[in-house]
Amino acid sequence: MSDFRQRALDYHELPKPGKISVELSTSAATVDDLALAYSPGVAEPVREIAADPNAAYRYTAKGNMVAVISNGTAILGLGNLGPLASKPVMEGKALLFKRFAGLDSIDIEVKHRTTEEFINTVASIADTFGGINLEDIKAPECFEIEKELIKRCKVPVFHDDQHGTAIVTAAGMLNALEIQGKDIRDIKVVCLGAGAAAVACMELLIKCGAQREKIYMLDRQGIIHTRRKTLTEHKALFANNTDKRTLEDAMDGADVFVGVSGPDLLPPEALALMAPNPIVFACSNPDPEIKPELAHEVRNDLIMATGRSDYPNQVNNVLCFPFIFRGALDVRASQINDEMKVAAVEAIRSVSKMPVPEEVLKASNSESLSFGKDYIIPKPMDPRLCKTIASAVAKAAIDSGVAQLNELPSDYE
Ligand SMILES: O=C([O-])CC(=O)C(=O)O
Numbered sequence: 001m002s003d004f005r006q007r008a009l010d011y012h013e014l015p016k017p018g019k020i021s022v023e024l025s026t027s028a029a030t031v032d033d034l035a036l037a038y039s040p041g042v043a044e045p046v047r048e049i050a051a052d053p054n055a056a057y058r059y060t061a062k063g064n065m066v067a068v069i070s071n072g073t074a075i076l077g078l079g080n081l082g083p084l085a086s087k088p089v090m091e092g093k094a095l096l097f098k099r100f101a102g103l104d105s106i107d108i109e110v111k112h113r114t115t116e117e118f119i120n121t122v123a124s125i126a127d128t129f130g131g132i133n134l135e136d137i138k139a140p141e142c143f144e145i146e147k148e149l150i151k152r153c154k155v156p157v158f159h160d161d162q163h164g165t166a167i168v169t170a171a172g173m174l175n176a177l178e179i180q181g182k183d184i185r186d187i188k189v190v191c192l193g194a195g196a197a198a199v200a201c202m203e204l205l206i207k208c209g210a211q212r213e214k215i216y217m218l219d220r221q222g223i224i225h226t227r228r229k230t231l232t233e234h235k236a237l238f239a240n241n242t243d244k245r246t247l248e249d250a251m252d253g254a255d256v257f258v259g260v261s262g263p264d265l266l267p268p269e270a271l272a273l274m275a276p277n278p279i280v281f282a283c284s285n286p287d288p289e290i291k292p293e294l295a296h297e298v299r300n301d302l303i304m305a306t307g308r309s310d311y312p313n314q315v316n317n318v319l320c321f322p323f324i325f326r327g328a329l330d331v332r333a334s335q336i337n338d339e340m341k342v343a344a345v346e347a348i349r350s351v352s353k354m355p356v357p358e359e360v361l362k363a364s365n366s367e368s369l370s371f372g373k374d375y376i377i378p379k380p381m382d383p384r385l386c387k388t389i390a391s392a393v394a395k396a397a398i399d400s401g402v403a404q405l406n407e408l409p410s411d412y413e
Pocket residue numbers: 075076077089136160161284285307316317
């Protein structure tokens with residue numbers, strides 16, 4: 001067994017199985033404590049909440065708690081491996097919520113038969129939490145699931161693989177375009193993959209100025225074009241009126257490649273066909289569409305990003321989901337809307353242009369980092385991310401009228 005594989009397994013097994021646990025936040029030492037915490041004292045907040053549901057934010061952990069919910073149908077780039085197998089990833093997301101944004105989080109893996117059954121399950125438990133982070137649910141079901149749950153839930157519901165990935169991709173892409181001297185309105189884009197992340201990334205790039213006609217999206221059958229029959233509703237939005245059919249056709253002269261598909265699906269010969277100063281985001285996890293070493297061998301003029309933490313430019317939704325939920329929960333937003341997403345994009349961009357503190361250099365094993373080809377996007381352990389993104393998101397929630405609290409918490413600057 002490889003050393004890394006064993007280390008990863010040991011990390012999950014030791015010192016005790018898993019990555020999260022529940023801790024008490026109050027004293028439970030004496031009989032008096034128990035009389036307050038449990039019977040009879042607990043009856044008092046019960047009555048308060050029965051009279052006013054908002055009292056749950058005052059007397060329970062709801063307001064600082066996010067549920068990470070999956071059915072395991074699209075685990076990372078690994079595929080449909082079922083709910084239980086997705087548990088390490090969901091515990092991992094819970095770990096990241098806590099580590100980066102101080103949010104308590106619990107993973108819930110749902111076994112279900114129909115999409116409706118999944119929606120009903122989540123809708124039935126949503127009020128328990130301050131927010132719902134949907135994770136690793138395959139397309140096209142994820143679109144209907146998110147849409148329906150947003151309608152039915154009073155707390156924010158956010159499909160991380162769509163919008164978290166799209167927000168971080170847009171932030172990194174706008175910065176990379178700036179460095180490569182390209183205008184988003186002119187770029188030719190190849191998107192390999194047509195799942196949840198692909199559709200959301202391309203829609204957000206379009207919101208930022210990219211032209212739909214200049215986007216070539218590919219699924220397993222090649223370029224999605226207007227003469228293809230039986231396209232799903234979401235793929236049809238990207239059907240390009242073109243004679244191009246293959247990845248090589250699309251890559252010829254392309255400025256940008258976004259990979260949200262699977263390992264090693266971008267051949268070096270196709271990369272060689274791109275326009276000068278190309279941008280390659282190979283974001284399949286854990287293994288990118290092309291290895292950075294190989295990509296740099298083929299092109300010395302490129303900006304390269306992956307979803308991994310062991311290469312420069314990690315375009316991964318960890319830069320978004322802890323912080324967007326922090327901001328949303330802090331003003332009790334009822335949803336995470338487009339205004340909040342755009343605010344997150346701009347906030348992430350802004351952090352990558354600030355001078356990098358010593359502690360971030362240390363934590364990322366770097367001697368120096370400054371805005372440029374190898375640093376288009378902040379490091380996840382940058383402590384300024386939380387305040388910067390959460391406050392921008394919270395402000396956007398207030399300004400767009402979806403916040404229940406109309407003031408930023410006092411510890412925001
Ligand atoms: O977990 C990650 O590294 C990013 C992610 O959400 C995915 O790949 O599904």
